[in-house]
Amino acid sequence: VRGATEETGRLLAENFRDKPFWIYLWLLGILTFVRLTFYIFHIWFPTYGIRVFGEGAMVGSIFGVLNPILIVFLVPLISIMTMKIRSYTMLMIGTLVSAASVFLCFIPDAVALSLVNGPFGTLIFDYWLEVPIGQRDPFYISLIIFIVVFTVGEAIWSPRLMQFSAEIAPRGKEGSYIALAMLPYFVGKALAGGMSGFLLANYTPEGLLSYPDHQSAWLWIGGMAMLSPIGMVMFQKTFKRLETDAIEDAKRHSEEEAAAA
Numbered sequence: 001v002r003g004a005t006e007e008t009g010r011l012l013a014e015n016f017r018d019k020p021f022w023i024y025l026w027l028l029g030i031l032t033f034v035r036l037t038f039y040i041f042h043i044w045f046p047t048y049g050i051r052v053f054g055e056g057a058m059v060g061s062i063f064g065v066l067n068p069i070l071i072v073f074l075v076p077l078i079s080i081m082t083m084k085i086r087s088y089t090m091l092m093i094g095t096l097v098s099a100a101s102v103f104l105c106f107i108p109d110a111v112a113l114s115l116v117n118g119p120f121g122t123l124i125f126d127y128w129l130e131v132p133i134g135q136r137d138p139f140y141i142s143l144i145i146f147i148v149v150f151t152v153g154e155a156i157w158s159p160r161l162m163q164f165s166a167e168i169a170p171r172g173k174e175g176s177y178i179a180l181a182m183l184p185y186f187v188g189k190a191l192a193g194g195m196s197g198f199l200l201a202n203y204t205p206e207g208l209l210s211y212p213d214h215q216s217a218w219l220w221i222g223g224m225a226m227l228s229p230i231g232m233v234m235f236q237k238t239f240k241r242l243e244t245d246a247i248e249d250a251k252r253h254s255e256e257e258a259a260a261a
Contacts, residue, residue, distance in 0.1 A: 034095045034228035035188035044196030051204045052214050058129045067151050074155035087164035088243050094157025096229035101149035102222030112138035168246040
């Protein structure tokens, strides 16, 4: 145990002396904001949904069921379709799709209501969420569309983060880089707790009969999530250079091994 601990400390110290490692940490920090949305659904959304839709609403099924089911099917499908696209490009596209999807919460009620009264609404309200007639808020539809698009974005960027981490890591340090790819998850959790309390207190405080301004909470969430794709675009030259250098280094290493053989 002592030897393993000392070796871990040595490897971490080596990483922190490398400039690419600091660039990689900066990338992970940028990705924290879009990951924050994922944890908002786990921490804030259940209480928010009960207060907005009423006691007994099956709000847990909206994200807790829909997101993982879609991820299981979308990740392998998108991975096969985008094998030739570079990881950083996929990170930019995926974070943009996930962040922008939050603003689908503001679909006009007239549009959402037309879906409520159609086959899509019947499937959602009668066979899935079992919402009684008279309580079929069109905002359910907006949320479901938003979550579907958000999950598509997540399926685009989340798996590629692991691949990007392995691609840019110096040889022999892939494990430590991939382990740190989990950093946005932990930082996102910490931020989501404080943000959830703020949103509940200001937009859906306990004890009210209605919450006419509840959708404004999603502006905060969407604005926070958009910081990730904006940051990815602003610093793309730095991150793409890191990716390109790593790919060229891997090619040189492969050529050297082939020549030696």
